[in-house]
Amino acid sequence: DAKTTQPTSMDCAEGRAANLPCNHSTISGNEYVYWYRQIHSQGPQYIIHGLKNNETNEMASLIITEDRKSSTLILPHATLRDTAVYYCIVRPTTISLGFYFGTGTSLTVIP
């Protein structure tokens, strides 16, 4: 699976948009980009995934660059409950060895 690079930590003011970047420069054509988050001591929570088009759901938006080498997860109006570690994962469309979680980005939403 392609590797991903994320900033170790980020802060965001409550009510503002949180933009979490992810670099996946070695991504191949059959790999999807997934985002999960993990609030302390809980199981990871699925957020969104996409292949090459931008995606939006009730939680977030996923913007994937045209060359697919990077993506940005956008939480439009961050709340204190969005404080968590956010993982960007690339995974092939074929059956693969589960999800490989890296170190993620620790997002702190500040009141």
Added chain:
Amino acid sequence: KAGVTQTPRYLIKTRGQQVTLSCSPISGHRSVSWYQQTPGQGLQFLFEYFSETQRNKGNFPGRFSGRQFSNSRSEMNVSTLELGDSALYLCASSPRQGITEAFFGQGTRLTVV
């Protein structure tokens, strides 16, 4: 509908013992995966089951095993426990294999003393 249920939530075992953890996937989901999370190694994939068959396995010793039943419920077993097996064990269920999101349970916190 109910989420992924893992039991027990907390467990303390002694070195050398064995342990069995249980996972009930979301109703209708047929794929179950297991992960180990430790502070030093992060979240690591253990194995995946689909239709009662192990489909994929991560890089863990043979002391870690699992199985899946016809109702998709899954168990994982760790034999001859070591101190380093202390971790949060997470189960995730998916409706099928391949391009699909996985939904995680709250995990079982295993402490080996």
